[in-house]
Amino acid sequence: MKTHILPALRLSLVFIIIIAFVYPAAIYGIAQLQKDKGExxxxxxxxxxxxxxxxxxxxxxxxxxxxxxxxxxxxxxxxxxxxxxxxxxxxxxxxxxxxxxxxxxxxxxxxxxxxxxxxxxxxxxxxxxxxxxxxxxxxxxxxxxxxxxxxxxxxxxxxxxxxxxxxxxxxxxxxxxxxxxxxxxxx
Amino acid sequence: MNTEILGIVLIFLLAVALAIPLGKYIAKIFGEGKPFAEGFFAPIEKFIFRLSGINPNKQMTWKEHLKALLTINLIWFFWAMLLLMTQSYHFWNPDNNPSMSPDLAFNTAVSFLVNANLQHYSGETGLSYLSQLACITFLQFVTAATGIAACIVVFKAFKEKQGNLLGNFYDYFVKTVLRILLPISVITSVILVFSGVPMTFLGKANIQTIEGVAQQISRGPAAAMIAIKQAGTNGGGFFGVNSAHPLENPTYLTNILENLLIILIPIALIFALGYYLKNKKLSIMIFGVMTIGFLMLLIPSVMQEMQGNKKITDMGISQIHGSMEGKETRFGAAASAFWGVTTTVTSNGSVNAMHDSMTPLSGLSQLMGMMVNAFYGGVGVGFLNFYVFLILAVFISGLMVGRTPEFLGKKIEAREMKIAMLIALLHPLLILGGTALSSFLIVLHQYGWLNNPGYHGFSEMMYEYSSASANNGSGFEGLGDNTPFWNISTGVVLVLARFLPIIGPVAIAGLLAAKKQVPESAGTLKTDTGTFGVMIMAVILIIAALSFFPALTLGPLAEYFSL
Structure with a gap:
């Protein structure tokens, strides 16, 4: 288990950035083209x-x-x-x-x-x-x-x-x- | 034909039509040959592995796979707890929603960690937007990928002639997120945004209606989350009422899209198995058994909902649109029943109508869908559950016809059988044990948990434990389930029912992979035939359905006969 903790932590961090920030930002950006700006x-x-x-x-x-x-x-x-x-x-x-x-x-x-x-x-x-x-x-x-x-x-x-x-x-x-x-x- | 019936036929056909190419694509990603868009994804993956210090080519045994899987899951649990209990300090919290109590945070963290998404809170008032994205959406991606990665380990083990190296867990995990879940989610969220689903960081809107009444309207970064909640058999909604909410599922078209996503990846994985093993017959047999089981649950439910509630018919009004309590006009009775069954046979658990208000036989179908939990099933884990039934069927039919029980050239022996049987019996134990405990407590202390008296009240409790144990996440939401007892007891059930049914099948597959492959002979039991399909169905009915039958007669069946 010990050998997995550090890579798992780093991998989780990478995916938190991708999923919680990059991906929503992309969709938010696209939503600005929608007639109500996604609001x-x-x-x-x-x-x-x-x-x-x-x-x-x-x-x-x-x-x-x-x-x-x-x-x-x-x-x-x-x-x-x-x-x-x-x-x-x-x-x-x-x-x-x-x-x-x-x-x-x-x-x-x-x-x-x-x-x-x-x-x-x-x-x-x-x-x-x-x-x-x-x-x-x-x-x-x-x-x-x-x-x-x-x-x-x-x-x-x-x-x-x-x-x-x-x-x-x-x-x-x-x-x-x-x-x-x-x-x-x-x- | 009726437009409501045509609508649900369309959803099913579209899902299957898309699942076949998707299955082929998935098989390619984890198999041989160059998959679609390799040139785009491979460098990104390389970069991610470098950042994480992971060597994706390091081969793992089944035990190492499980160690990696469980370790990373533990990290996610602490991350989720941290976020949920500190919400009042979050940025992206325009409505100033409060932090969760420890027991509610535990239940929420666990339930999203295990891909169930049982929600004892309402999104509008219970979560900050940061939690919605960094806790909920994040877990919806990674837990779906965990299930699929475990399923791929089993696929790999099937293919293994004799050996115990089954690829790299992180490799499967990263590829699943990047190449399967993210593309589907991006396409879906864009369609949702243009159909009117909000994607904003603004807080509640305050308006005055044309009758001059003040009205508040919750919003948020919903579109990005709804896409993965549907595709990853997660099911936890952005808003309290999930996809019944007009901003979560605004039109009949979005309903078609969201509903087909519920079954898309589960079905695609069955076809992926066929392409991966180059054994299409096996895929077709499994798909056939699952589809027959699915239809057996679906047809009564659709008929009952379209017919309406007999008690209301007796009042002398018109029920041309069927039973409409708890349903939305834009979906109608048929599409609501269809969603209800698809969401419970897979472990999705999103809803587009209130299951608590559906007619008794629909409740029965939904409960049985969760009790079997292998008619399509959750992403990855649905196939793992089915695999347990398959092992049992191989063994039993082997004994019946006097042939050695073998699956894909590997002999099934006492050790594998013990694991399979324990996993198969865990599910009834958790559901019936939990229901018995809560029924006892409610009689003893007269707690005010139930929203409905009589048989239906009993169903509310049984549904909650079935949903927890199937990692489903839907509910008979009348149940007042945000109490320490429900938060903790369902939390424990959720954990046991997630990880043991992943560990068991991966262990069986790993053990089998290490065995010597026996060449097929005239004495081999054929496992890709219709006859064997009938055997699996019989095993499912005996184990899953019969162990629950006595409890079901006390709930939905008794209610049906009292109508």
Whole structure:
């Protein structure tokens, strides 16, 4: 073992320099070419930063499309899921409550039309997206709160739908923050 | 076909398609002939060896290999402890994250040292950026390289006609980092950066949302670390929720990339063995057994997640997108289940959805993936685990058909069998022993560790020890595991379950290499056939699956039947 200590120490030192400094520096350098310089892409409205494109926000007002429930209340200083198991009675009661609350806020929606992701917490607690169905099911409420035609709002939703990758792979999604910003711009 | 299913088929096919050339390349690096880009790498390696005072041509026996491996690992442990316990003094700590407590630092240092990456902290609040790079990222590279180097020692031993000189450990180690891990990581981090993953030394961003609420957003030099965490079957995430975090895994495309990296090197090493020994049939047999095992775990999990939670179906709402608790909209149920199984059959342990919230049969698949720990398995060590099962299968089938048990022309005798059996039984001992101990303590003292009652709570504890013993690192994260009991007990399991299963197979291979090669005859048991593949699968099922079955019925199976 003794014969190995010194070479192992020196080799470790060399690799600490390569891995912890040279390699990240190279990637950092390349990141400067990216549009946000690797700092995360911000979204601004009228010159004021209102969020990060990839980080979800909580929307509590009836005039905005809601995001999914979050176990960390969209605090991006941390992240987290509920980690509730599928048979946990306390958790199931909470889902029932969310369904009831959603029905109260959206009286025109039938229960079987409520997609489960609107009443279940995401993995990160920062999910920026909802499914197309989860957006459409909120259109009635938005239309009546804002006094805008349903068709107009529905069209807006359909326009910003993120289709599956190459039209073939994965689910289609709607970015809620993007949708709500466009909604505010709608006359 | 459904776009979610197509997505996961694509990930698997891409991984295999890339693993074949990568395997060929790896075989060339450690075998004969001039590997790709020799002119670029050879001078750098020469320089590194000169700086370290190492002669890479000095041949080592299997014992010397292990001495070198264990010594350098010990140094890394102290380095990691030092960094983690002094974080409050670090530069590159814009969020002023505190130093770790000694028991948490011990658990973290050990768990990254053994390539498990069990995380009892959250990256956003638990680590400085210096720790993220100089402790975490550093260990993610070097421990992956340790596993691969050990695997190459075994490959070398297979090839040896009769002798005990098996190359140089440092040579394998340095080549692995420079020629395999770094290139893959550089390519991956660049793709990640351009997909929106941060690579910055700025601290948290503070903004006001459009509803006027203050929101903080954690950032950091994430892209460089995420690449190696995926490729080196490490799995410890930059952010608390790992690749479920939108800044760690922003799009479906990055999800494809990150997920295929989980299985890329483990599969490539199987093909590398075939190219290295010029025995493709053996590779195909091993790949076949592993893939069948993998699919047996994958298919039920994907089906269950896409079907959704029956308890929620009963509430009368729509579950067209499957069970979505703990999942991200951009990945969907199928890709989350696929990731969950790939990350547990290999010892990766990164997650893109919360395993604790998945349906019971997915939990079962994930637990079994870790309990077998050899369907692809971790980089290097996955093959070592499989090798133990293979030795057992050779011996048992040799006895059954009355032939001398031989593998690649070397006779397997009592000594090798004893080592193999001890290693095979260590894993159930650590998992079941740990689970029994924690279950006893929780009944005795009513600790508030569990996030879920009943069967699922039991699964949370069993998952934690399975993850520790498989050096996996994922968790049923509801478990309140940052306590001295969990930090220390899983820390001990992590160490035992890493180093003994490296020492055992390297010893067996070393012992076999020193034996005289027996020429193949009509009496030789063929080890590269489908029939022998069935034998290995039977051994895996008997040893791994059956020893865990009683415990599994108390956890995920009982929960499934209570739905």
């Amino acid at each position: 995360g892409s911000k979204i601004s409205v009228k010159g004021k930063v209102v969020g990060f494109e990839l980080i979800g926000q909580s929307f509590t007002q009836a005039r905005y499309f809601q995001s999914r429930p979050s176990a960390v209340d969209y605090n991006g200083g941390g992240s987290g899921g509920s980690n509730k198991g599928p048979t946990n009675p306390e958790y199931l009661a909470q889902v029932e409550e969310r369904i009831a609350a959603f029905q109260k806020e959206n009286p025109t929606v039938n229960k079987p039309a409520i997609p489960s992701e609107l009443v279940t917490a995401s993995g990160s607690g920062l999910d920026p997206q909802i499914s197309l169905e989860a957006a459409l099911v909120q259109v009635d409420r938005i239309a009546s709160t804002r006094n805008i035609g349903k068709e107009k709002i529905k069209k807006l939703v359909m326009d910003i739908e993120n289709k599956p990758l190459f039209g073939l792979f994965g689910p289609s999604t709607i970015n809620v923050l993007d949708l709500n910003i466009r909604l505010d711009a709608l006359k």
